[in-house]
Amino acid sequence: MRDQSLVFGEWLSIFHFCAWAAQRFVFCKAERLKMGGDDSGMESDDFDWNSEDDREIENFQSSSRLSVPNGDAVTGSGEASSSPGSSNSKVLDHFVAMGFSQEMVSKVIQEYGEENEAKILEELLSYSALESSPQPQQQIEPDPSSSEYAGSSWDDLSDADISSSSDEYGKVVSENVVTLRSLVKMGYKQNEALVALERLGPNSSLEELVDFIYAAQKAKAEDTLLPPEEKLQYNDYKSNKRRFYELEVLGRKKPRGCEKKIICEDDEEALHLPNPMIGFGVPTESDFITHRSLPDDAVGPPYFYYENVAxxxxxxxxxxxxxLYDVQPEFVDSKYFCAAARKRGYIHNLPIENRFPLLPLPPRTIHEAFPLTRKWWPSWDPRTKLNCLQTCIGSARLTDRIRKAIENYDGDPPESVQKYVLDQCRKWNLVWVGRNKVAPLECDEVETLLGFPRNHTRGGGISRTDRYKSLGNSFQVDTVAYHLSVLKEMYPNGINLLSLFSGIGGAEVALHRLGIPLKNVVSVEKSEVNRNIVRSWWEQTNQKGNLIDMEDVQQLDGERLEQLISTCGGFDLIVGGSPCNNLAGSNRVSRDGLEGKESSLFFDYFRILDLVKNLTTKYR
DNA sequence: AAAAACATGAGGGGCACG
DNA sequence: CGTGCCCCTCATGTTTTT
Incomplete structure (x- = not known):
């Protein structure tokens, strides 16, 4: 049972969210006018995002689909108290205009005074939540993790600095609140509404928000979460293609006799990881898929390539x-390309016929990759592949402990010691470098395993710790290059690349090693050392093209993109592996899913991709 | 001040077995 | 089908060392 204080707490967090969103989203009317001006059929597809232009904010009000009836009444929290005499009815009118009942508003104003609109809003929201929430029992989460899930991220949000008291701030808050209220009135959970509004921006239409929530529900919901009639609405979704994918690509056998379970047959089903994890195929295995059909919306140009942890x-x-336009992910483990595992999912709209690998093929066992370890490798260590290369390495003291644990014995150590050593070796990816001596991989060894040139991340003031971190967050170049290889014959004169979350430039290196000329590369990467690494590589490899680097994906708005596209002549490929921090299993602290602090930048990948797609089709 | 070392499991998939 | 066991995972926050 969910008690009232919990509900109220959630509404509190909603308010904090609104404040946070007000800061984060600055509205972009100019873009909408520009794009919608020629009426090129982009009504509900044009997402409006950040812009720092003030005049755009001015125009926001009138353009909003979910308009605030009386914008003038919406004042910053600081202003309301300046003229108490006349503001009583004004404040009341304002909240009534937002859709609250006059009775309720005046009651709350009586109780709390009218000088603190924020407080009033909170109260109104909590009251109306209790009153109008259509199916409160439905908000009980059978899955206890779900509420925690959202809870932690909202805590983050409420920590955000909410000192802004500008006028647009007030508008944004009320705008969001109205939208949220609408969604909750429609029966959606606050959490879901919040997430949707956060992702799509306050300017998005109700339809877009509802659509988003559907997607989120589909992804999350267990059978018991939703009443059957709501779920039936999802069932027209892709059943044929999904089935084809499962059968043909994932090698999945559809068990007979599950026709009864119509509801959960397709969408509710968890995506199955292929075994072996070779996606549409890898150079070293005979199993291949040579054809797939893409959803119409996904077909390029531009081509896109997205990556994250499997x-x-x-x-x-x-x-x-x-x-990403309902394209099914291709799950590939890089252990088929090199000596280290790396289970990743890739969503792209590239052709998959006539792929070819980078040559020479890298060694695919530890012994081949590190011949010197063979001499010291004990017979009781059965590993032939390394585990995933991560962002941290084992410490020197750990390897010392292991040495001491082993050297007490003449022959093979007892099984318990073997177990301990093996566990540690697997956990930290240690290799045998001497008698009773294990060691973590050196930076340059990691570089080689991942397909980068040696010393790619070396120098320029980067610490060893940070090198491991940057490398651990990177692509495996051979794997990515195999997928991108189909571009070579399509673009003999080179490509324009938009590289988001570039890191140390895995995509750039892959294309370069494929022999695909890089004409213009726009590389967006937050870390300065990483940008330096890419810049340094760019100069060392005598690139003929032009490298533009930027810091923040969130600053890449429609205007900026249009500039870039007009100077570059359009992007042929948009690559990005968005942050995995909140998705990766190694994260004990904040594995919050796609809504996590860093991983939610995926939505910026989508935003930018969608913008480029629209701009590309528009100008061609 | 910067770099390195250390402490901190949950969550799922795969598999064998009954 | 369920259950138990094995295994792996693009990490974060704090403390210690350099």
């Missing part, structure tokens, strides 16, 4: 896939 929390890949 073992994300449940529902994440379904959501990602749904945003």
């Amino acid at each position: 073992l994300a929390p449940k529902g994440v890949w379904q959501t990602i896939s749904r945003f």
Whole structure:
């Protein structure tokens, strides 16, 4: 049972969210006018996002689909108290205009005074939540993790600095509140509404928000969460293609006799990881898929290529896939390309015929990759592949402990010691470098395993710790290059690349090693050392093209993109592996899923991709 | 001040077995 | 089908060392 204080707490967090969103989203009317001006059929597809232009804010009010009836009444929290005499009816009118009952508003104003609109809003929201929530029992989460899930991220949000008291701030708050209220009135949970509004922006239409929530529900919901009639609405979704994918690509056998379970047959089903994890095929295995059909919306140009960890929390890949035009992910383990495992999912709209690998093929066992370890490798260590290369390495003291644990014995150590050593070796990816001596991989060894040139991340003031971190967050170049290889014959004169979350430039290196000329590369990467690494590589490899680097994907708005596109002549490929922090299993602290602090930047990948797609089709 | 070392499991998939 | 066991995971926050 959910008690009232909990509900109220959630509404509190909603308010904090609104404040946070007000800061985060600055509205972009100019873009909408520009794009919608020629009426080129982009009504509900044009997402409006950040812009820092003030005049755009001015225009926001009139353009909003979910308009505030009386904008003038919406004042910043600081202003309301300045003229108490006349503001009583004004404040009351304002909240009534937002859709609250006059009775309720005056009651709350009586109780709390009218000088603190924020407080009034809180109260109104909590009251109306209790009153109008259509199916309160439905908000009981059978899955206890779900509420925690959202809870932690909202805590983050409420920590956000909400000192802004500008006018647009007030508008944004009320705008969001109205939208949220509408959604809750429609029967959606606050959490879902919040997430949707956060992702799509306050300017988005109700339809878009509802659509988003559907997607999220589909990804998350268990059978028991939703009443059957609501779920039936999802069932027209892709059943044929999904089935084809499961049968043909994932090698999945559809068990007979489950026709009864119509409801959960397709969408509710968890995405199955292929075994072996070879996607549409890898150079070293005979199993291949040579054809797939893409959803119409996904067909390029431009081509896009998205990457993230395969073992994300449940529902994440379904959501990602749904945003990326329903293209099904290709799950590939890089252990088929090199000596280290790296299970990743890739969503792209590239052709998959006539792929070819980078040559020479890298060694695919530890012994081949590190011949010197063979001499010291004990017979009781059966590993032939390394585990996933992560962002941290084992410490020197750990390897010392292991040495001491072993050297007490003449022959093979007892099984318990073997177990301990093996566990540690697997956990930290240690290799044998001497008698009773294990060691973590060196930076340059990691570089080689991942397909980068040696010393790619070396120098320029980067610490060893940070090198491991940057490398651990990177692509495996051979794997990505194999997928991108189909571009070579399509673009003999080179490509224009938009590289988001570039990191140390895995995509750039892959294309370069494929022999695909890079004409213009726009590289967006937050970390300065990483940008330096890419810049340095760019100069060392005598690139003929032009490298433009930027810091923040969130600053890449429609205006900026249009500029870039007009100077570059359009992007042929948009690559991005968005942050996995909140998805990766190694994260004990904040594995919050796609809504996590960093991983939610996926939605910026989608936003930018969608913008480029629209701009590309528009100008061609 | 910066770099390195350390402490901190949950969550799922795969598999064998009954 | 369920259950138990094995295994793996693009990490974060704090403390210690350099």
